[in-house]
Amino acid sequence: MSGPKGLVGQAAPAVTLASATGEQFELDPATAGRPTIIFFFPAAGTYGCTKEVCSFRDALSSNELYKAHNVQIVGISGDAVAKQKAFVDAQGLSYPMLCDTEGEARKKYQVGKGLLGLSEARVTFCVDKEGVVRNVFDSVLQFTAHEKAVTKWLATLPKPGPAAEPDAPVEPVEEPTPAA
Template structure:
């Protein structure tokens, strides 16, 4: 089943960050791809592994650096818990507190693990124009999310390279209106034909 946001503009969101300040995400505004990953619980084993994998990719993966992708983590945990999580794991990207559930509602993210997890583990990949290109929804397979973003960054880079290499369509050659013979009109005589006409006229006069 295709997620309802695929192919559509990604919603703008605002929520408190780990420092308590409101953080606004406007996909497409900066012209770079954005990966929004929703996760069940800060500090749990799978969520910690996932968050650290994104942290490490931003630091070590040349593709992440080259594309300037923005990573944003979101869960229902309160600000103080997000703050402790960010500081303990030395996370280098925004981690938002969606305690109200407004962000999950905007992105159609429900509960995970048959309702046992407050938030499902879902990652949205948004291109530089702000369009949701794909969504990965797998709560148990936390390691799949960084791979999912990597795959899409690679695909996006290939698309941009192909677009840059395609030659522009040739421009149509226009004939000046004064140079084009009227439709149905006889073609203009050649120099040779003009010479023969001149000689014929001289013979008649003689």
């Protein structure tokens, strides 16, 4: 199977791209240790893309599944750093937004064109904590359905247990003394 869905069951490719701050961001889901959502969107500042990024922003702060699984979200478009930064600032985004100006990430993730070639595709990858692509949602026009697809996927994951406290002191167990 070619295209983005051909990556299901495969290791998610690692890429290093400029972030909206201009710094290099290394995206390697295999080393994240938590579920990673990577979404490719056509262009910063457009109506549909604004709706999509805000749906992920809102889910991070209010969706219990995102919180419970400590989800990492990363957005990627072909926009230049200045445009991406203005978009991030205008929408109050707290997650990384990367600039794939050369199309390197789109190529590695097999993300092509959408709308019969009239637009960049809008594709979301759900990657498990081991770095394996488990689900792909591909729809240019259903911008808020991407977040809903992620929520549906997260609901299939085992509920994470409570985090162990590092170096927590262990109470010694006293042995009962025999009665004399």
